[in-house]
Structure formats: structure tokens, C-alpha cells
Amino acid sequence: MSRRRAVPKEHSHRMAKPTPSLTVALLQAREAAMGFFRPLLNEHGLTEQQWRVIRILKEVPEHQLESRDLAEIACILRPSLTGVLVRLEKTGYVKRWKPANDQRRLCVSLTEEGHRLFDAMSGDMHKQYRRIKRQLGADNYKTLMALLDQLQRVEP
Amino acid sequence: MSRRRAVPKEHSHRMAKPTPSLTVALLQAREAAMGFFRPLLNEHGLTEQQWRVIRILKEVPEHQLESRDLAEIACILRPSLTGVLVRLEKTGYVKRWKPANDQRRLCVSLTEEGHRLFDAMSGDMHKQYRRIKRQLGADNYKTLMALLDQLQRVEP
DNA sequence: TTTTGTACATTAAGATGTTAATGAATTCAA
């Protein structure tokens, strides 16, 4: 009876979204942003998580981190990171080793391969960031980053 | 030689984070926010995705959506949603069926069980939202939601 | 020193993310 009248064209029947929750809004916004980068990652055969690891290692002094810290910064849980690093080592982008002074820990660093990959992707990455910034407005972008930083610090 | 001097106390050696990218910032912020809700979800044996489905169905007129629309709003890819819905149906929170006028599509709606679950969790959920809003500030919260909404609309 | 506790990485198991491929139902054009 009150069923939606079949509207064949594409999905022009997109309906009003329910009031989004904060966490859903964050997710949807991130999805929109990732849309700019996913094609580039795919071209290079990288997953999101693999790229986060490479990106973070590149920006840290000595391009080297302890697994524990890397996990926290990259928002990858330790069990997941184990596999990510195994695969990244297999493809030759990072090196793993246990520091002699503490055999519990695990250290990770970028290989030459890893550096070359990052440098090769860097240009296109920046290009996409500029496009996002243009669509959102430079001021908005700045404000958003500041608010995200604040939100990141809240705790239960 | 220049190795970090073992600092036993907790992890007070947290180092300066590299300039966060937008997508990483969104991820970290969302992680912080989810910290408020994860315990509650666990108490009720729900995953994040299952809760998103229930929440979204609850807020939509007639508490019913086509699978396709649900996937887009909940930021769950279609292949994943298939499994999520199978499990949610198995636990009795949603009902699935194919509309007679188009056998390709799949419809989903909340069961009575689903409504009861949502209502039972609603109070605690709001409580956590208030705590986040208090820590972030009401104005900041509002601004953030507006900016996330804008970001959600950018496209490559 | 032995005991106890703690900090790590890893494994395990089930759920989800991600892309490509399949297959069925519907639409569109010839």
C-alpha cells in the first residue's frame, strides 16, 4: 500500500538521512576523504593500514618506531599490526627486528624501497589534499583539524 | 648508542606525534569517541556495525530500509552488510525480506526485539554523548558536526 | 634469589573491510 513507488533512475530517491551520531558522522566524513586516496593506494597495491604505517615511519625521526608506539599512532591494534608488518616486510617496504636491550619489544623501520615508494606517491597525495582543502575551504579545514585534535583527547 | 634509555613507568615516554593527516586525524578522533561506547556495546554483545544498523533503522520512518540505502548510510559495504544482517537476523533483532515488486532488492526492518534492545541502551548512550559534549564544549561539538557534514559531501 | 607482577608480541576465532567475480532480476534499446 504505502510502499515506495519504484523509481528506476539511478538512486534519485535518496532519502533524508536520520540525525547522524558523532561516531557515524566521523565515519562518513572519513569515507568521503578516503575516496580521494583509495585509487592511488590501489595503483600501488597498498591497503590503508599499510600506507598509514609507511607514512608514519616516514615522518618520524630516523624513520623508525617501536611496534607499540606505531600501533597507537596508526590506530591499529597490536594483533592486527603483527600481520600488517609481516606483509610489509615480505614486500620489502619495512624491516623488523628486536632491540638487544629488550627482547619483548619489536622495532620497525623503513627500507630504501619504502622510502622510494613514499616519495613516488607523495606528489599525488598532496594533490588530493589540495583538492579536499579547496572544496572545504582553508579555514574550515584548519578548524576541523583543531577540533579533531581536541576530540582525540577526550577520555571516558 | 643513541638507543632509548629503558623507561619502566607505564609509557611516559610517549613521543611527539608526526603531523597527522586528515584521514588519520578522523580515525584517531573516532577511536577516542568510540572509547565511550564500546563497553556498552560489549555488555550487549553487539559489534559496532550491528549497532549502527539498529540505530539507523530505529531513526528512519517505519524503521525499515532497503539494504542498499542502509549500506550507504551505515558506511558498510554491501558484501559486509550481507553477513551483518544474517547475524542480526539470527539473533532476532532484524527481519529481512525481498519486496514482491523487485526481487533483486532486500528490505530490512527492526523486530520488536530490536526495538526493545535500542530502548534499553538509549539511556546510557545519551549519557555518554553528554560526557563527550561536556569535555569538548557544546559550541565545539556543534561546529565539529557541521564541518563533518561538509566534509562528507566532498567528492573526487 | 625466588616469587610475583607486568609489559610485550603473538596466536586464536569470529566478525568485518575490500575488491573482483557470479548470478539473478529488471530495464532499455533495437
Place this chain on the structure above:
DNA sequence: TTGAATTCATTAACATCTTAATGTACAAAA
């Protein structure tokens, strides 16, 4: 009306998420 495109959900295969459990290495207390 027939056959070629489209629109869906689903399956497949691999990567990751998530919590709990293991096991090892180090640290602190007895």
C-alpha cells in the same frame, strides 16, 4: 520481443578488526 546493458545481492579470497588467551622477557618485591 529479443538481446544487450543495468542493478542488485551474494560469494570468494585475502587483509584487518576485535577480544581473549598464550607465552616470553623484564621488573619489582619478598
